[in-house]
Amino acid sequence: MKGYYKNPEATAKAFTEDGWLKTGDLGVIDKNNRLYIKGLVKTMILGSNGQNIYQKEIEARLNKMNYVLESLVVKRNQGLVGLVYPNYLEIEEKGIPLSDLDKVMSKNRIELNKMLARYERIGSIEIIKNKFEKTEDSIVKRSLYV
Secondary structure (H helix, E strand, C coil), X not given: CCCCCCCHHHHHHHECCCCCECCCEEEEECCCCCEEEEEXXXXXXXXXXXXXXXXXXXXXXXXXXXXXXXXXXEEECCEEEEEEEECHHHHHHCCCCHHHHHHHHHHHXXXXXXXXXXXXXXXXXXECCCCCCECCCCCECHHHCC
């Protein structure tokens, strides 16, 4: 891409001074010089001690937990909260009473936190009653849940 059509300001913002496109991706390079994409600049949370917290990585693990259909990780009051839309169909099939859902998610939080660094740990899980609102591209509208 050479730039935005008849929009030099947008073009200047989209490229570095030496011509590289700013994608907004965040990555790390390991000792073998391999690049790992960790997330996007706009969705990364900066921890209280300056640590980079990549929500998507935590969400991917949380989404694999029992009875979780989809999730979002947000920062609230200096801590991380997991917003979870449960897999209600699976819960019903297993005969789990909805009154036990908080206990189930508490167990998920404990198991999840065992897999995370101390600064990435979730302080609580909030159960969301409706599916997350999404864009036309099926991307969750994060700004609605912060």
